[in-house]
Structure formats: C-alpha cells, structure tokens
Amino acid sequence: MREIYERDVVKFFTLNGEELGEVLYSADSCAYYINDYPIMNLDLASLEIVGNMVEDYMWDESGEKLVKIENL
Secondary structure, three states, rough: OOOOOOEEEEEEEOEEEEEEEEEEEOOOEEEEEOEEHHHOOOOOHHOOOOOOOOOEEEOOOOOOEEOOOOOO
C-alpha cells in the first residue's frame, strides 16, 4: 500500500469502467475528490498511482499543462 497525496494522478474503477484522474481537495465539502467522485466512495484498493501533477508534468507560465515527463 502506498499513501495517496493531493495532486497524485491515479487510475481507478467506476461503474463506467477505468478512469484516470487527479486527487484534489475541496474545502467546501472538506473531502478529497478524484474527478467528480468523492474518494471516500471509491474502493481505495483499486487505486493505482500513475504519477503526480507537480513532479511528472511540465507547465507553462499561465499554468497550462504542456506535456507528461517520461522516465528516461
């Protein structure tokens, strides 16, 4: 088991199949979300961390995502 942090990119399963999303915190509801799903409603064992938005992606000055950095 790995710890999951805000801004992690994870694969997870929903009724619609496998999805990819970013873990974000909502201060309004005091809960973590992946896409529009509250993390407390997901099977945590099914989550697979595939990266982190801060460490694994490049951004331009305006905050627009440019590209995923691949491990060399």
